[in-house]
Amino acid sequence: MILSTVAVLLTFGMVIFLHEFGHFLMCKKLGVRVERFAFGFGPQLFG
Known part of the structure; x- marks a missing residue:
């Protein structure tokens, strides 16, 4: 169950x-x- 949840996320x-x-x-x-x-509200990745 936990592994499936992690895989989906x-x-x-x-x-x-x-x-x-x-x-x-x-x-x-x-x-x-x-x-x-950026991905989500994370730090800048490119640009």
């Missing part, structure tokens, strides 16, 4: 990260200025 987090990273990549590709890229 990690998978959900990865899906959200990939979704947001897709926004980042498209902005870069289209020439939109990206000041920073």
Whole structure:
């Protein structure tokens, strides 16, 4: 049960990260200025 919960949370987090990273990549590709890229309310990862 605990392992399943952890697996679901990690998978959900990865899906959200990939979704947001897709926004980042498209902005870069289209020439939109990206000041920073962060996951959730965490520290800046790129930008």
